[in-house]
Amino acid sequence: MSEESGIPKTLFERNLIALAEHVSLPFAERLATLQSDLTLVKDDGTGLLNIDVGGRRMYPSGAEPFAARQVAEFVDNPQSLSLSPVLPPDDRSLISDRATRRLHNKFASKMDRQRRDPDLLAGYLTMFGLGLGLQIEPLLQRFNVRHLIVADQTPAFLALSMQAIEWAHVIEILRGRGGRVLFLFDQDPMALSNQVYEAMRGADRGLLDGSYIFGHYRTPVLEAALAQFMESTRVIADSDGFFEDECLMLKHASDNLSGRAHRILIPDAATQSCPPAVIVGSGPSIDGEIETLRRLRDRCLLISGGTGLGVLLEAGIRPDFHCEIENVEAIITVNRMVADRYGTEGIHLIAASTVDPGVVGLYRDVSLVMRENLSPTRLFGREELVLPMAGPTVTHLACRTAMALGAPEIYLFGVDLGTVEPERHHSNASIYGLSDDPFWRSGGEMEKLTMPVAGNFRETAYTSREFAFGTLYFSTLASLNPAHRFFNCSDGVRIEGAAPTRSHTVDPPPCTVDPAALVAGLPVLTFNDNAINAAMSALGDEMSGLAPRIAGLAGRGAGRDIESLNDGLGGLLSGGDGENAASTAKFMMSGTCQMILQAGNSLYGRVSPGRRREVVEETATALAKAAWEMAGS
Helix, strand or coil: CEEEHCCCHHHHHHHHHHCCCCHHHHHHHHHHCCCCCCCECCCCCCCCCEECCCECCCCCHHHHHHHHHHHHHHHHHHCCCCCCCCCCCCCCCCCCHHHHHHHHHHEEEEEEECCCCCCCEEEEEECCCCCCCCHHHHHHHHHHHHEECCCCCHHHHHHHCCCCCCCCHHHHHHHHHCCEEEEEECCHHHHHHHHHHHCCCCCCHHHCCEEEECCCCCHHHHHHHHHHHHHHHCCCCCCCCCCHHHHHHHHHHHHHCCCEEEECCCCCCCCCCCCCCCEECCHHHHHHHHHHHHHHHHEEEEEEEECCHHHHHHHCCCCCCCECCCCHHHHHHHHHHHHHHCCCCCCCCEEECCCCCHHCCCCCCCEEEEEEEHHHHHCCCCHHHEECCCCCCCCHHHHHHHHHCCCEEEEEECCCCCCCCCCCCCCCCHHHCCCCCCCHHHCCEEEEEEEEEEECCCCEECCCHHHHHHHHHHHHHHHHHCCCCECCCCCCCCCCCCCEEHHHHHHCCCCCCHHHHHHCCCCCEEECCHHHHHHHHHHHHHHHHHHHHHHHHHHHHHCCCCCHHHHHHHHHCCCCCCCCCCHHHHHHHHHHHHHHHHHHHHCCCEEEEHHHHHHHHHHHHHHHHHHHHHCCC
């Protein structure tokens, strides 16, 4: 720091102070001494700023004209998220769906534009590539966004930008809009994409519509990260959970835990070496892999997921572990059919604590899983018992089981996450192919597989929104756990981070580990009825107290803009972390409220200015009605 009066005089010193609230002290100190092959230079003759990358100039014509041209082009043709209002199906009775339908029916015919009015406040400007940052302030002056997300592969670019721009100006603009800047750095494209995805699904998710995506420069890492992120935008507005589903999971978990001692599968549960794991789902491609699975049976830890169990047993192959995660009644039908037809002897059930107790009762050996970000885990669990990333599908749980038990390699079979033939949704040997019930024959009311995506072994496969969400989480699981190697042997959708692998090349040595020994030392959890009832009673009290506060937004929100309603709701539902009744109540109500707010925001930005006040009032009223319904459930 410069000496006169202790006042920082260099631009870098001023920026260290300006960014103090946005980066940690250790990170700031690291920036000051960061070593890299990137150097800030001025081009000879022009005096224009540039970045020297090992003797090569990053900006062909200088940083200033490059940024100015890029900003001008983006202003003319911006890339933004357009979350157009969607009318939920009439056959769905969720509280959020009913509220969204009412809003849609009232205002959809009154929309005068297809994309959100760009003059209104949007949630995010997300930038892939920082460079010197000369593009940032002009973009913020042109686009009305609350938060800036900067994603790059190395913090060295931030250190360079701190010698080129006044970050205080950027922060002042964002602070005036109630926002901030968030820096994300990672060399792994998938990890970087996932961090951006999670950041944009934060507290201001209700303002996602109209957010901007800006690519500053191209490197292999940033191109791949941006491409992966754009794939994820198909599901970025989806809810984290619905109130009705949370209520059902609470009921099931309380029944499973009350008065019974269950082993709990925790991370790093392994106490001895573990063989490679083979995960079996019921995607169509599993029908061509039965002989391979027969060959691998004694060379791996064999784990089935959901309806994959029936496929294996139909072929006379018995897995070591079977995983269940869904809480719907149809899963009882599947497991009861399996139990009646083949028996469950020798199969250890790994089940989410939220599955129907009827499923748990069909197996002699059972371990439960406390999944993160579910109401029962928040109300009944303890942090050290939570198995993270054990969803959203049953084959995610199967993979997470293999990891917890210490499997170094994980091979995916029949985890198609779609299909290469749109009319084939599941294995012919699964209940979907064996049952005469139209429910199962049609795919169990699953979404149609109509979205073309990259195939694992083929150019194109077909998936759905639900499966696209699952694909994203598989890639995240692989990216965050490099100690476990993933191999995709399924002829379905490509999964980034799981190497496409032909099954005939899989040849591990014979397995010598007793699967039962892998779970013998798991911790045991039990609750008595009094503890369960006390927790549920406290949760009900918290929800009853939260409902009138949410309903109060209707009176305070009248005549105000949608961001004020967003901020009011966020203030009431923030602090939903932790393991207690208060945080659980906020979490249970937030998913439904967020979906209603997103619907209102989408309509708000597409109607004429004269109708916006009415949209805010109706959205606030819908939130109030939903809050009272949830509290009274």
